[in-house]
Amino acid sequence: MDVVARTIHHPATTGIDLASVLRVLGDPVRLEIVRLLATLDECTCSTIQAHLDIPTSTGSYHLRLLREAGVTRTRASGTERRISLRRDDLDERFPGLVASIVGAGNGDGPG
Amino acid sequence: MDVVARTIHHPATTGIDLASVLRVLGDPVRLEIVRLLATLDECTCSTIQAHLDIPTSTGSYHLRLLREAGVTRTRASGTERRISLRRDDLDERFPGLVASIVGAGNGDGPG
DNA sequence: ACCGTACTTCCATGACTTTGGAAGTAGTGT
DNA sequence: ACACTACTTCCAAAGTCATGGAAGTACGGT
Numbered sequence: 550m551d552v553v554a555r556t557i558h559h560p561a562t563t564g565i566d567l568a569s570v571l572r573v574l575g576d577p578v579r580l581e582i583v584r585l586l587a588t589l590d591e592c593t594c595s596t597i598q599a600h601l602d603i604p605t606s607t608g609s610y611h612l613r614l615l616r617e618a619g620v621t622r623t624r625a626s627g628t629e630r631r632i633s634l635r636r637d638d639l640d641e642r643f644p645g646l647v648a649s650i651v652g653a654g655n656g657d658g659p660g
Numbered sequence: 661m662d663v664v665a666r667t668i669h670h671p672a673t674t675g676i677d678l679a680s681v682l683r684v685l686g687d688p689v690r691l692e693i694v695r696l697l698a699t700l701d702e703c704t705c706s707t708i709q710a711h712l713d714i715p716t717s718t719g720s721y722h723l724r725l726l727r728e729a730g731v732t733r734t735r736a737s738g739t740e741r742r743i744s745l746r747r748d749d750l751d752e753r754f755p756g757l758v759a760s761i762v763g764a765g766n767g768d769g770p771g
Numbered sequence: 772a773c774c775g776t777a778c779t780t781c782c783a784t785g786a787c788t789t790t791g792g793a794a795g796t797a798g799t800g801t
Numbered sequence: 802a803c804a805c806t807a808c809t810t811c812c813a814a815a816g817t818c819a820t821g822g823a824a825g826t827a828c829g830g831t
Binding site: 687689714715716717718721722725736738739740 | 788789790791792793797798799
């Protein structure tokens, strides 16, 4: 019908809710996706699914949650979806959050 | 036996896992507890339960999750439990994380 | 028009989470 | 010893989440 119906839904920057962001980030699969996106400016669903070795339906599910929470941005490009971190928006809304999460080691850092 | 048996269980600083921290913080009740603790150096379970208007069993459950994830420290003092944020440990492990979470407005900040 | 690739949605299943009343444990005052 | 306060644990019900195969949608090439 209108543009919205043909567009992938993303919350507005001001609509990004901290508890929702933390909830989606509190899953090892999704945290890994965010870490991957932090190093790879933009990439496709298949790249992410291959990297994590998960079925496409599972990957699609996690990517939808990340997008709906406002963590990622999805852009259609042919049959592909180009996914990126909404770092600018997240930094505006929760300064320091993304840096503290992607900057942290995977668990056994400085010791 | 030893001190541990008489002590409330907390993970070691190096054992605090980021995904686990984010998962427990991704709940509005627990996020509110953390924000309260960030302003009140140390407080009791009843203070928290009264502040959030939740039953004691529910409060006890959320406080256990926060403690087990390494977000809070619980210290027995008579019949009371004195609860505090493990800000020092969290800052050591994930610099900037606590500041970005408690520093953020409740949702509709700068606009 | 047809096919292949890329991705989404549907759906069932099992696992985990949250809630809160009731019962239990543990210090403290008398 | 007894009662009181502070908190924890048990339990069951209800709700939410993650997984992945199968079916569906959409774009691009031929």
